[in-house]
Amino acid sequence: MTATPRHTRLSGLEPLVITPDLLFINVGERTNVTGSAQFKKLIKEGRFEEAVEVARQQVANGAQILDVNMDEGLIDSEAAMVRFLNLIMSEPDIARIPVMVDSSKWSVIEAGLKCLQGKSVVNSISLKEGEAAFIEHARKVLRYGAAAVVMAFDEDGQADTCARKVEICTRAYKVLTEQVGFPPEDIIFDPNIFAVATGIEEHDNYAVDFIEATRIIKDTLPGCHVSGGVSNVSFSFRGNEPVRQAIHSVFLYHAIRAGMDMGIVNAGGMPIYDDLDADLRERVEDVILNRRKDSTERLLEIAEKY
Template identity: 65%
Template sequence: MQDPVDTRGRLAELLTERILVLDGAWGVLLQGRGLTEERFRGERFANHPRDLQGDPDLLNLTQPQVVSELHHAYLQAGADITTTNTFTATSIGQSDYGLQDAVYEMNVQGARLAKEAAGGHPDRFVAGSVGPLNVTLSLSPKVEDAAFRTVTFDQVYEAYAEQMRGLRNGGADLLLIETIFDTLNAKAAIAAAKDVAPELPIWLSVTIVDRSGRTLSGQTIEAFWISVAHADPLIVGVNCSLGATEMRPYVEDLARLAPIPTACYPNAGLPNAFGGYDETPEITCELLTGFATDGLVNIVGGCCGTTPDHIRAIATAVRDVAPRPIPPSPEGSMPTFSGLEPFRIRPDTGFVMIGERQNVTGSAKFRRLIESGDFEAAVGVALEQVQSGANLLDVNMDADLLDSEQAMRTFLNLIATEPEIARVPIMIDSSSWPVIEAGLKCSQGKGVVNSISLKEGEADFLDKARRIKRYGAAVVVMAFDETGQAGTVDRKIQISERAYRLLVDEAGYEPADIIFDPNILAIATGMDEHADFAKAFIEA
């Protein structure tokens, strides 16, 4: 297997030299082979109790020569990167066929077949295809129960981790988390990638479902990028759902926003009345060549309906076109968050409003609603806060007689389905780490954790900080250390500086993702030792 460090370096080098070409669709070509139920089953699954025809990932095990032929067809057409035939090869995706036990092997074999085919060509790479699931963490399938989710974050994580482990062990050069329609699902996939294949570069590709410019779970392209930038991907792009004509505005947005290589692999136009695709190689090629000459892309390819003929035409057309120059990362970046829409704190933003009425410790009304189980009415509190101008929503469920983890999950799941509320970022507020993590596992945007401190020492502080970063959130840090809360200006600054250095130097935080709370302590108590608290807070 090629050294992953060399792979990342070589890919990065090539992306500055020329536009790379990805392969095209797999499903349409596999369907075109006219394979029977018997051939899908092969000898190994001849007696399997469920129908298997139509499961393309199974062919890695039962008809490997067919898969290899398609890899060779795309590589010979000029593809620099070939994807593994593993788009639905997760335990969740394969449950419809009853093939969960074969998932790991499907991915290992899928990566091996692609690697063997690519090995006959110089500078060819294998992208492990990590496709979407048929379940979503941000939306409920039940109209009557908006808080319901078919799966948990941990279940999605485990499904992706198993797939990625197989792709890694089979020899994939990078992981392509593609056709992302729910960013929370993608966050689970990112976490899995960082854990089981940390050495492999990540390519993230979102799908904008229609001309509204949003994902299925409601995010804009900018909100999506803000939500996943913590993954430090090598490449980010757009694919599927749309043809190149309809996709162009979102590729333009991503090219403007992302300081990394961008990719685009559209469908061959929009589907016709029969679900097929009519856009010819010449038309797709012409449109993508326009993307290339306008400096929008570093990688182009095809999705649904495209064939080796499409890829051949595209590869020929972009061969001598300069790639998009990679813009430098912005210096002194601004605090940036997202719900369904982005929120940036700019020099001219003015006062930032955090709606804090969704707090059982600070709002008697909200607490009564939550403790009585009237979550629908509690959602109305959040809606009122947003309509009144809140830029972020603080949610706190810390009450002695409340199952705080479940309450946090239920409330965040509910407001995620209310577009007017979900457009703003969430501040997850708790003194309990399990409650904080429960909230993070329900948040597809980039929110804020309120808060962590050095109260339990550096090891605990860094562990929590790294886990928060893993979910893509910013963090509030309290001026509190092992000896207690900071009351003086010097102590507030000392603790904050110490926390800052730990977060930036050891946990890898961007300074803009750190918010300091220098502690507002009691004033006007009549006690001499409290006399300087207000002054110390303001000066700090």
């Protein structure tokens, strides 16, 4: 008798079952104070009702999970997380999708999880502070019945090469599945998306490293998912939204083919790969795939046109 394939099951008021035919899950990024100046301003000024509208817009634009992050020096992150989550939980059109509780502080994550119904996602846990802390956090995530984003980050820092990304994710997978009893389908690896086209040669292969690591992780660690913060890749072009969106589109086209099946994006804000201007697409692709030495210069040549 063949075993039934185990799918990731998340939920807000409605279930989200992540099956292989769902090629890519959009995680809405705009309810994040580190990624949206508008959202940060609203939260800092205590305009929470208006901040709820940002969440509503993300859902309307097709976000299937909502990433919520309140990590900002001048904000009481825990209080802001609780207040905001309680507000969106009382809005059925927003509360229908699962929430990704996003914080670098465990106390904020735990406070957030206590507000949520259904099955949420924790963003994130990692081996940064060693195995003991990692296991402790993973067990708590399991107790709350959540899935977890696991960063490619260990005691020696963030992984930036393909080999390090694969090494850390493999180690984390073994610890989670063999020592914690964590369901593989609830493990979402984030192998770190870094900015390309920075003018620093060592950064030129960052997108290729992510894409290749994704391919290996999906081939060798059964059941897991791969996600990442997509807007990081285009950070060098901040201020030029059309070029940034083209970079996101090309990056995702290749990353999804390699097995990336989830990502933090501006839901509804991205052009389709095939609809991009051919010259722009080719030059962006040269940058993403690190196909030529002068790819950054060639993209800069035409960037102002868009």
